[in-house]
Structures are given as structure tokens and as C-alpha cells.
Amino acid sequence: MPHVSHDRLTTQTTDAGSAPRASLDQRRRERFARVEPRGARVHTARERAELLLDEGTFVELAPLKAAQPGAGSGVVTGWGLVDGRPVVVACHDAAIASGAIGAVMAAAICRAQRFAIDSGFPIVYVNDSGGARVPDGIHALHGCGEIFALNVEAQARIPQISVILGPCAGAAAYSPALTDWTIMVKGHGHMFLTGPDIVRAATGEDATADAIGGSGMHTRTSGVAHLEVETELDALQSVRHLLSYLPSNSDARLPVGDAVPVNPISAAGLPTVVPEKASVVFDMRHVIDGVLDNGARLELMPEHAGSALTVFGRIDGRPVGVVANQPAVRGGILDSKTSVKIARFVEFCGRFGIPIVTLVDVPGFLPGTVEEGRGIITHGAKVLKAYVEAKRSMRLTVVVRKAYGGAYIAMGSTSLGADHAWAWSNAEIAVMGPGGAVGLLHRRALAAAEDPDALRDELAAEYRENVARPYIAAEAGIIEDVIHPEETRDRLVAALRLLEHR
Numbered sequence: 001m002p003h004v005s006h007d008r009l010t011t012q013t014t015d016a017g018s019a020p021r022a023s024l025d026q027r028r029r030e031r032f033a034r035v036e037p038r039g040a041r042v043h044t045a046r047e048r049a050e051l052l053l054d055e056g057t058f059v060e061l062a063p064l065k066a067a068q069p070g071a072g073s074g075v076v077t078g079w080g081l082v083d084g085r086p087v088v089v090a091c092h093d094a095a096i097a098s099g100a101i102g103a104v105m106a107a108a109i110c111r112a113q114r115f116a117i118d119s120g121f122p123i124v125y126v127n128d129s130g131g132a133r134v135p136d137g138i139h140a141l142h143g144c145g146e147i148f149a150l151n152v153e154a155q156a157r158i159p160q161i162s163v164i165l166g167p168c169a170g171a172a173a174y175s176p177a178l179t180d181w182t183i184m185v186k187g188h189g190h191m192f193l194t195g196p197d198i199v200r201a202a203t204g205e206d207a208t209a210d211a212i213g214g215s216g217m218h219t220r221t222s223g224v225a226h227l228e229v230e231t232e233l234d235a236l237q238s239v240r241h242l243l244s245y246l247p248s249n250s251d252a253r254l255p256v257g258d259a260v261p262v263n264p265i266s267a268a269g270l271p272t273v274v275p276e277k278a279s280v281v282f283d284m285r286h287v288i289d290g291v292l293d294n295g296a297r298l299e300l301m302p303e304h305a306g307s308a309l310t311v312f313g314r315i316d317g318r319p320v321g322v323v324a325n326q327p328a329v330r331g332g333i334l335d336s337k338t339s340v341k342i343a344r345f346v347e348f349c350g351r352f353g354i355p356i357v358t359l360v361d362v363p364g365f366l367p368g369t370v371e372e373g374r375g376i377i378t379h380g381a382k383v384l385k386a387y388v389e390a391k392r393s394m395r396l397t398v399v400v401r402k403a404y405g406g407a408y409i410a411m412g413s414t415s416l417g418a419d420h421a422w423a424w425s426n427a428e429i430a431v432m433g434p435g436g437a438v439g440l441l442h443r444r445a446l447a448a449a450e451d452p453d454a455l456r457d458e459l460a461a462e463y464r465e466n467v468a469r470p471y472i473a474a475e476a477g478i479i480e481d482v483i484h485p486e487e488t489r490d491r492l493v494a495a496l497r498l499l500e501h502r
Contacts, residue, residue, distance in 0.1 A: 045093035053080030074105035077112035088116035091126040102133035106143025113150040120249035131170025151178035164189035184215035259317040260293040270485035305337040310345040321349040324359035336374040343382035350390025358412030361401040399423035423470035430468040434460035
């Protein structure tokens with residue numbers, strides 16, 4: 001065997017290793033080269049993922065995967081930490097084929113989804129795509145369908161959040177609709193099945209992208225999106241804020257933080273926040289401020305179906321979902337859109353065991369041919385179903401002022417499974433309000449009276465005291481107790497502390 005000197009062996013080993021290393025380094029440089037974002041975009045797909053996650057924690061999945069040589073898959077997928085907890089992310093890469101979803105891109109997204117579901121980690125989809133990739137034909141459509149199937153599978157297991165930072169068109173728009181919450185950037189995010197050109201060709205309607213699928217339309221009118229923000233960074237920060245209230249999966253514990261005292265000014269105002277006259281409006285946010293921990297909270301769908309509020313906050317450090325009628329908007333009445341909004345929020349909280357606090361001041365469901373035509377019966381029933389099925393959540397209900405008819409039942413009543421329910425001392429619980437009840441029960445007496453208005457007021461006062469006051473419900477055990485407004489937070493805190501033993 002010929003002798004090989006140590007120096008020569010070292011030289012050969014170094015030379016043999018340098019070529020593969022150089023090849024890998026070159027591939028990485030090509031793959032990770034920054035392509036300046038086009039249009040209104042501020043950050044690349046990879047930068048978006050890194051900004052969403054805790055600094056330095058992003059780990060990319062299959063970073064060299066490519067739809068064709070020299071190009072990426074059209075999506076950046078991976079995982080990292082948000083406030084120290086693992087989160088999976090999938091960011092469309094608009095620098096490659098405008099983020100169009102082809103077979104390779106769909107496979108990458110599906111791998112990230114499967115990883116998130118199996119690991120029990122929330123997943124965030126950052127959408128910036130023109131839709132299915134036309135050259136891939138049926139393979140693109142098949143890939144989109146596989147993404148949608150995993151969106152549905154994930155619903156029972158992990159939170160899913162979509163962020164719209166650019167176009168989200170055609171088939172791409174269905175994935176956000178199958179996730180839990182969607183955040184859109186004003187002026188940049190657009191979500192629609194068919195864009196302006198196709199709409200114009202098909203219908204003759206000359207509409208802009210904003211009119212068809214802008215953030216304002218979807219957060220105010222359609223309800224397809226749930227939060228509108230100003231910038232990309234705002235959107236990513238909103239995702240982090242939302243995740244702070246959510247468990248990582250349906251079996252995980254809630255992210256309990258340090259208890260923070262209630263705002264003392266808001267708490268002191270609770271005894272006088274509700275006007276004495278039932279017809280005078282007030283802002284239910286003042287009640288929310290008086291019972292939640294002071295500090296940050298997140299209202300979802302704040303500009304859609306405004307007669308109800310849906311808010312994430314904390315009580316005694318524990319995350320809660322607050323559902324509240326809003327008397328300042330249409331008297332807090334329930335209609336089709338409000339019902340869908342409430343049902344969605346309650347259903348989500350129920351899936352992940354987030355306690356549901358319901359604050360009630362509801363005159364009923366909105367009557368009339370328009371609402372009946374919109375299917376108010378079906379949409380109202382969705383609220384009932386959501387509360388009944390939210391068995392994994394502690395359900396706590398407070399009747400703040402009035403709760404009439406079927407709307408009383410719908411707003412987290414004990415008959416639907418509320419664990420604890422209280423009513424403020426000035427509350428009214430009845431089949432209908434005093435005015436309507438008196439008109440129905442005493443029609444003949446009112447018609448024959450010399451002063452029907454005076455008689456109506458007298459009979460209404462009797463009805464209010466003898467039929468509608470909450471003591472009847474408390475004496476029957478239908479609600480737990482009648483309380484003073486300033487006692488509300490203590491009752492909620494005491495009930496929520498039971499979660500430690502459940």
C-alpha cells in the first residue's frame with residue numbers, strides 16, 4: 001500500500017470538502033437572496049415570518065424546496081416562538097409567480113399544516129396570492145383542495161389566523177374563510193373570488209378592488225374579515241396580541257398571566273353606568289372596563305354588526321371572551337349579522353375552553369320582513385347552538401338591564417348551559433317589555449280609558465315590578481342571584497378561580 005503523507009491527506013480532505021460546502025453556500029445565497037418587495041409591500045415573505053415571531057427563533061421548513069430550478073416554492077413555511085410558545089407560519093412569497101398557488105407551493109403549505117396539527121401548535125397564514133397557478137392546471141386546484149381539507153381538520157385542534165397583506169384572490173380566498181380570524185391591512189389587503197376585470201367582463205359592473213374585496217368592505221359589511229389595521233407591522237403585532245389570549249391547542253392550558261386590578265375609575269362608575277330609563281342608551285364598553293383587568297384587550301369585528309361586542313380580555317389574569325349587547329347601537333338588538341358575529345365568537349371560545357362572559361341588555365330580535373328574509377330564525381338558532389355546545393368553556397352571564405323574549409334565551413341563559421348567571425338589581429327579565437306586554441294584556445282597558453297614556457304607565461309599572469324584576473328568576477333558581485353592579489367583578493373572579501380545580 002503506497003504511503004500517503006499526512007500533509008497530502010489533509011490537503012485532499014480539505015479540497016474534497018470544499019466543493020460541496022461551496023455548492024451549499026452558493027445555493028443558500030441564491031435561495032435566500034433578498035428580492036425587493038414590489039408595490040405597496042414593505043417586507044419579504046421571510047422577513048414577515050421573522051417579524052411575527054420572537055427575534056431569532058424562526059426555523060424554516062424545507063428552505064430549498066423549489067417549484068423549478070433557481071426559484072423557491074412560492075411560500076416560506078416554518079415555526080418559531082411567540083412570547084415563548086411555538087407557532088407555525090406559512091407566508092406566501094409574492095416574489096415568485098406573484099404568490100400563485102401551484103402544486104409545489106400547496107404541498108409545502110400542507111406540510112406546515114400537518115406539522116401544526118400533529119404538534120398542537122397554532123398556525124398563522126400570511127396571504128399574498130393571486131390565486132391558483134394557471135400553468136399547473138388541475139394539480140394547482142387539487143393542491144388548493146388539500147389545503148382547505150387541512151384547514152377544516154385543524155379547526156377542532158388548533159387556532160388558525162389569517163393575515164391579508166396583499167391580494168387573496170380566487171381559490172386562495174377560501175383558506176382564510178376556513179380559519180378562525182382574519183386580519184386585513186387597509187389599502188393593501190384585498191380578498192375576493194373574482195377581481196375587478198372579471199367582474200366587469202361578466203356583469204358590466206365597474207368596481208374597484210377596494211369595493212369588491214377591500215378591508216373596509218370585509219370588516220364593516222360582509223364580516224368576512226375581523227380586524228382592519230393600517231400597516232403590515234400592525235397586522236403582525238395584532239396576531240401576537242390575539243395569540244396571547246389563546247391556548248396553543250384544544251387540550252392545552254390557557255395562558256394565564258399576572259392578575260391586574262380593575263381600572264378604579266371604571267369600577268367606581270358601575271353603580272351609575274346604566275340609566276334609570278330603559279329607553280336611554282349607554283355604552284356597554286364602560287361595563288366591560290369596570291369588570292376586566294385594567295390594560296390591553298382586543299375587540300374583534302369592532303365595526304361590523306355593532307349592536308353586539310366581542311372582546312378578548314382578562315379577569316384575574318385569566319383570558320376570557322366577552323360577548324355583550326351594545327345599547328349604544330340600535331338599542332343592542334339582535335339581527336342576522338349580529339347573530340352570526342356572536343355565534344362565531346362563542347363557538348371559537350367553546351372549542352378552546354376560553355371562559356365566556358356574557359353581558360346582557362337586549363330588547364329582542366329585530367322584527368320585520370327584511371330580517372325574516374335574511375334568515376334571522378336560522379342565524380339566531382346558531383347563537384343558541386354555539387352556547388349549548390360550548391361545554392368546555394365556563395359560561396358566566398350577567399343581565400345588566402333588560403333581557404326579553406327569545407333574545408334572553410339566546411344571550412347565554414342558564415337554560416342553554418350557563419354555569420352561573422346573575423342579574424343587576426334594576427334588571428328586567430320577561431317574555432316582552434312592559435310596553436308591549438301591557439298593550440297585549442290590557443288592550444280593552446286601554447281602549448276604554450279616559451286617559452290611556454296614564455293607565456298604560458301605571459300598568460307598565462305594575463308589570464315591571466310584579467313580572468319582570470329579576471327576583472322571580474332568582475327565587476326560581478333560574479339565575480343564581482341578584483347583585484349590585486359593583487359586586488360583578490368579584491362574582492366573576494370567584495367563579496373563574498374554580499377553573500383551577502376543574
